[in-house]
Amino acid sequence: MNKRKIIEKLMLGVISTLAVISAIPIFAIMFNVYAEGLKHVNLSFLIDLPPPPVGDRVGGIGPALVGTFTLVSLAMVIGGAIGFFTGLYLSEFSHTKLSQYTQMFLQIMVEFPTIIIGLFAYTILVAPIKRFNALAGGFALSIVIIPYIALNVREAYKSIPYTLKEAAFSLGVSAPVAYLRILLSTARRGVLTALLIGMAKVAGETAPLLFTILGTTFTYFGGLDQPINAIPLLIYNFALSPYERWHQVAWGAAAVLLTIILLIFIVSRLIVKEVKL
Amino acid sequence: MSSGKIFYNTLTFLVFISLFIVIAVVISLSVTSYPIFLRDGLFFISKSVWNPVKEEYGILPALLGTLITSTLAVGLATPLAISLAVFSAEIVPPRFRALINNISDLMASLPSVIYGLWGLFILAPILNEYIMIPLHRYLGFIPLFSTKPVPTNLFTASVLLAIMIVPFASSIIREAYSAIPYYLKEAAYSIGLTRWEVIKIAIGYVKSAIFAGLFLALGRAMGETVAVAMVVGNIFNLPKSLFDMGYTIPSLIANQFPNAEAYNYMVPALYGGALMLFLIGLVINFFGLYLIKKVMIKS
Numbered sequence: 023m024n025k026r027k028i029i030e031k032l033m034l035g036v037i038s039t040l041a042v043i044s045a046i047p048i049f050a051i052m053f054n055v056y057a058e059g060l061k062h063v064n065l066s067f068l069i070d071l072p073p074p075p076v077g078d079r080v081g082g083i084g085p086a087l088v089g090t091f092t093l094v095s096l097a098m099v100i101g102g103a104i105g106f107f108t109g110l111y112l113s114e115f116s117h118t119k120l121s122q123y124t125q126m127f128l129q130i131m132v133e134f135p136t137i138i139i140g141l142f143a144y145t146i147l148v149a150p151i152k153r154f155n156a157l158a159g160g161f162a163l164s165i166v167i168i169p170y171i172a173l174n175v176r177e178a179y180k181s182i183p184y185t186l187k188e189a190a191f192s193l194g195v196s197a198p199v200a201y202l203r204i205l206l207s208t209a210r211r212g213v214l215t216a217l218l219i220g221m222a223k224v225a226g227e228t229a230p231l232l233f234t235i236l237g238t239t240f241t242y243f244g245g246l247d248q249p250i251n252a253i254p255l256l257i258y259n260f261a262l263s264p265y266e267r268w269h270q271v272a273w274g275a276a277a278v279l280l281t282i283i284l285l286i287f288i289v290s291r292l293i294v295k296e297v298k299l
Numbered sequence: 300m301s302s303g304k305i306f307y308n309t310l311t312f313l314v315f316i317s318l319f320i321v322i323a324v325v326i327s328l329s330v331t332s333y334p335i336f337l338r339d340g341l342f343f344i345s346k347s348v349w350n351p352v353k354e355e356y357g358i359l360p361a362l363l364g365t366l367i368t369s370t371l372a373v374g375l376a377t378p379l380a381i382s383l384a385v386f387s388a389e390i391v392p393p394r395f396r397a398l399i400n401n402i403s404d405l406m407a408s409l410p411s412v413i414y415g416l417w418g419l420f421i422l423a424p425i426l427n428e429y430i431m432i433p434l435h436r437y438l439g440f441i442p443l444f445s446t447k448p449v450p451t452n453l454f455t456a457s458v459l460l461a462i463m464i465v466p467f468a469s470s471i472i473r474e475a476y477s478a479i480p481y482y483l484k485e486a487a488y489s490i491g492l493t494r495w496e497v498i499k500i501a502i503g504y505v506k507s508a509i510f511a512g513l514f515l516a517l518g519r520a521m522g523e524t525v526a527v528a529m530v531v532g533n534i535f536n537l538p539k540s541l542f543d544m545g546y547t548i549p550s551l552i553a554n555q556f557p558n559a560e561a562y563n564y565m566v567p568a569l570y571g572g573a574l575m576l577f578l579i580g581l582v583i584n585f586f587g588l589y590l591i592k593k594v595m596i597k598s
Contacts, residue, residue: 030493034390037498041386044379044469045399047462048406051417058420107313115310124314127321133515133584134324135522137549138573141556142324145331165324168317197303219408226410229524232553254412258525261416269420276416280409287405 052280059277062270068278071240072256075265083275088242089156089235089250090225096160096246097224101167102217108168109175109216110201125176128169139165140230147234154236156243156250162230167220174219178212179205211293218290222283228254253279328577332570343571349535351561356568360537362575364545367538368453368527369520372460373513379465380516381509384472385498400473406466415529418459423450423530426458431542448542449532456531456547460523464516471515475508475594476501511590518583522576524549548572 066082073081112125143162148154182205190204206213231237236249237259243250253275260272335343335356346357387399431448438444448454479501487497502509532544533554546554552569559565 026493026496030495033495033498037382037385038390040379040382041390044383044462044465045402045406048402048409050421051409051413054417054421055413104313104316107310108317111310111314115307120311120314120318124318127318129588130581130584131321131324133518133522133580135524135549135573135576135580137522137524137552138324138328138577141552141570141573142327144556145327146323165320168320172317196301196306198306201306222408226412228410228412229549229553232524233556254410254525257412257416258529261419261529272416276413280413283408283410284405287408291401 055273055276055280058270058273059275059280062274063277067274072260072271073267075263075268077267081267081271083253083256083271083278085240085242086237086251086253086256086275087278089237089252090254092156092243092250093159093163093231093235093252094221094225096157097163097167098217098221100160101164101224102171102220104164105168105171105220106175106213106217108172110179112172112176113179114201125173128172132169132173135229136162136166136227137229137232140233143230144233151247153247154234154249155247156235157246159231159235159250159252160246162234163224163227166227166230167224170223171216171220174216175209175213178209178216181212182208215290215293218286218293222286222290225282225286226254226279228252228258231255232258325577328570328574332567332574335564335567335571338564343568344575347537349555351558351565354562354564356564356571358548358551358568358572358575360535361546361548361551361572363538364453364531365521365547365549365576365579367541367545368457368460368531368547369517371454371457371541372464372520373468373517375458375461376465376468376516377513379461380468380472380512381502383465383469384476385502387469388473388476389494389498389501400470403466403469403473407470411463411523411526412529414459414463415526418455418526418530419451422459422462423455426450426455431455435542442539443541446540446542449544451530451532451544452542453531453538453545454541456527456545457541459526459530460520463523463526464520467519468512468516471512471591472505472509475505479504505594507590508594511587511594514583514587514590518580518587521547521583522549522580524553528553548576 062080066080068082068087069084070080070082071084073079108124108128112121115121139162143158143165147158147161186208187205190200195204231252231254235252235255237251237255257272257275257279260268260275263269339356343357344362345359347359348355348357383403387396387403391399427448427450431454434444435446435448483504484497484501487500492500527547528550531547531550533546533550534544535546536543538545552572555565556569559569
């Protein structure tokens, strides 16, 4: 073997090793979360109120689960709708100045630190009524996903062949029917993936919720104008608390959250796979 | 009005809402933080003091903490991200490629609070025991390692951030790498180059994409809140070594904002920090997007 061959073997080995090293954390995280978390998870863990910091009561994450479900629904209804139609506009009317500016702004906003959005939601919806509330959290999460969904929906509509668009309009149907029934069924996988990715993102977001929903409430749901809890926020608060009991609940909640994210991720991958066949 | 017209107007209205929200966020940051800049000017950025009782705020330590953790994270992530991208696009057998890309994408979509939880209870003690304490013991004379380490500090935050941004940066690099025209690689092989030499050429070819990925990752690392807040130590002092407990701007906001309303200038100070974060992020992301655009035009 000459020198070049040896260097080749060496460098390929280095690259492969580094690649393997960079993949270790994901397996370590999944292993640790399930090893520490699953032993606390059962049906009553999903339903019960969180336990007091000391004592024997096992407790659960019921309110946080309800809260996350509420917040994700709010974000998907508000942010999903605005994001979807914005993306549709960006793709189909891309020649307008409005479209160009909006796209530029959304591309910047996609990388916005989400804590800034939390501050914004606080200014708009919490400070005026002087009470943390579910709506503010849902609003903040909506802002987080609007750019994600808009930019991905734009890609989905952009990928429809031009001839298909012409064919749709040549049927003589109105624009809403053409865009929302005919062309949407062509772009549905891209759109669905965009919505699912947005959903996974908001289900795990913590920073926008820090100043909007309070999170320490022990009620399940008291209305959109009342404080609410969420699983990511519960993990954050409980993990930073000094109580061993709450750390265990945080691990259990993390196992639940990880499962939710994994399920959404797998479904979105199956959809993408289907589109390639 | 025809249904087409109504549809178009509704669309335009919703687009305006999206646009309006972005602008409103920036305006709200500027307006709320205005008093602190009016009172302290640039001292707000260049001073190191956090004394709510005396209403004195200077965010230099948090600013430095943000810059230190994010650049160190990108530094650590760079070789890993490039290797992961090259490994998936070039080295691994094609039938495993999708699997590796899926794992990498899954990593990118894990909630940061899970990274934070793991970082706090698993990563931090391991780093402390096997890396930080030995470094301090044997290389403590170097100022970077001079502080006696505790598990949560700037270094732990940097390592956790690096782990979090690797898949993100790597996916951008991977996309550019797979878009390299095959005839380019064939030409390289045809003159008898080894695989490593071809990879070297290919990496040079996607240089801009690599920089773009790293810049966007830098922006992400700077804005990351909860994961960092959980492992950075959250102590307000000017960092003297990597093993100091510290603050970053997002973690400062996360920790201090809940009691900010009790003081006159703390809310403006924290919004001022957010504004600085936004402006730095804006420059970095603009540059990253510009590089990506350049890559896309090239391919």
